[in-house]
Amino acid sequence: MPNMNKNQITAAMVAIGDELLSGRTQDRNIAYLAAFLNIKGIELHEVRIVADNHEDIIAAVNNLRNRYNYVFTSGGIGPTHDDITTDAIGAAFELQVDYHPVAFPLLETHYKQRKMEFTPARQKMARTPVGADLIDNCVSVAPGFRVENVYVMAGVPDIFKAMVLSIEPELNGGEILLSANIDCSYGEGTIGDPLAAIAKKHKDSSIGSYPRFDGNRYSTQIVVRARSQEALDAAVSDIETMLVHQRSL
């Protein structure tokens, strides 16, 4: 990353669910949140994937919430016995968990209108740590919630996305990095040395190098990120000159 930013806003994520650790489910929420935060200028520093395990959830959330501006969680707030995130978040903050005074009538009305029984399992989705703020769910009504800097959201990708978009206005964004992508038909082994020299020269840019392998040959995508257009242009210009030089070798 380029030099530290006075307006730096940082975040971590905890993705919760046995199914993510058994290979049953390919997570899609991490990449979605990562792209969303990138656009907001919020730096996602760390993601942890943990099982539906009370102690593991508490340990991850308590470790991360003191180190980053925001922590976002996915998963474990549904109606079944293996949805234990709400109680773990309560325990992490040493807060009682109870039916939320807004969420409970909201869900009660929702199921009444649909002529569905408001079962204890569905009532479970109205529970939050006491004092939590709700996170709207325009897909299936049952809300997420926020305690201090921890945003607790659903694991179903469509609902996770809806919840992220509903909290968007209240998140403080940081400075957004400018970026440029350069596709390069050479493998990393070919351009590694001159690119390292350019990265060393342009300390106010961050230069990432991402190999691609089509099963036969390598190419590279180079990503330059910087806080100013001048810094970005200078690094990109040096990289393009280097690539022209490679072609002439």
Add this chain to the structure above:
Amino acid sequence: MPNMNKNQITAAMVAIGDELLSGRTQDRNIAYLAAFLNIKGIELHEVRIVADNHEDIIAAVNNLRNRYNYVFTSGGIGPTHDDITTDAIGAAFELQVDYHPVAFPLLETHYKQRKMEFTPARQKMARTPVGADLIDNCVSVAPGFRVENVYVMAGVPDIFKAMVLSIEPELNGGEILLSANIDCSYGEGTIGDPLAAIAKKHKDSSIGSYPRFDGNRYSTQIVVRARSQEALDAAVSDIETMLVHQRSL
């Protein structure tokens, strides 16, 4: 999870790369490793995604390697300046990093045969912490390596997979859980209460409930896992009876 297993073998993974935290890349190695370990009877307890940051890699690896039988890493062992995993692993173990006596001539010969220059960038891929064992790479030759219980592998998915398969024979597998999947056309809110009662009764099974939402209505996949066929069958039978009862309501 069902009661602790005397033959329990545990693991954690560290996926390394700025691109995973910026949303640029959807990780595919985590789900692959998770499914692979599940088949081997190795329990994946935790995954951390960290940036290409020296201290972050060291902290994650040192935290996890003392708590689990195995730690697997992906990413950051290529030829470019932003590939810093090898040095971070060396620092985590307080080992010098140097050209590996087998890896260096292996790569030297490889590039010579292909009439490609063995540049310093390519030589970088022959560096490991001193004393590391190599992990074969049948895709692109440049090896991964193992230090004690930490397996350091590439981030490119085809190469990551090849490295995982090459270490497979040396990993100690644990007891493999039996499992059964039951597709259920009811949403979790409908079956949540009776399913919780069944889960409470069948303490020697682990019953997971996974909601699906097609944009219109919910269904549920129920996954039962157990160490014995009797335990599995008993839980599955009670779930099927419950579902028949639901249909008659």
